[in-house]
Amino acid sequence: MKEVVVLTLLLLILGWALASVWSAYCLYVGIRDLRRGANWWAHLLSFSLFTALAVWLRGLFSMGLNGSEECQFIHRQPYDAAYVDAHTAEYNKWFPLHSKCNASYDMVPAWVNPVVVLALVVSLVSLVGLVWFAVARWPFSRAMNDTSST
Template sequence: MFVIPVVLLMGALVAVCVACFRRRSFTKRVRWCADAAVCGLAAAAVVYAWGGWKMFAWDIEETCGLQHGEIWDPAFAGESYFPLSKRCNANFDLVPSFVNPTIIVLLAASAALAVFACFSQRARKDPLRP
């Protein structure tokens, strides 16, 4: 449900950043915003991969019981990839709680920077502006 907008957002970010990098006549501000958008997108991918790594368990029952000291409850057990979650029981998740908000903030910041870079470049080329 939430995967489609995130994939579209990431695709739009990549398209805007590729379009910006193909042009060589930038101002410093536009180049900085495009670079920051790409770095934010890369950071979101790294945080997502790290959260995905935390989800990995050969045997979820042993992982919950031996490594985390939690009781595995199959009624609440389950996993999802967006938002990242792999529950041991109703109160404990293998993925740290800061991972999903960090991904959302990084993607939103990347989108805002890419849009700002795009509009700054267009405003610079507008012949009616002094």
């Protein structure tokens, strides 16, 4: 049963990735032609959410399963067990992502957390744009305006 769930999740993420490639193309065409309708905002929302998830997963998987071996053999950094034990609560948080080998080296790339924040801000802006566009183009808004003017 676990295999079916994992396969289903992988297929959903792959489908979302393909849709995000299409969204990136639609965003490019929309910026080039200065056509920004509801679909453009929806594509921006989908693309930015996918970017946030993909970058966050990149940061999550860069932590490795065994911190000491990951630090010593992959990153060629000394592993400070006392430092890691003193800051255990920091590594168990969902955000910001950190996984330090010692006081000066983090296995999570420095660009991961700012890109996640930026992508989530773009998602919020695109959601506001999508809602604004939907309210501004609401079918009943013209009917309400027409009845108030008579």
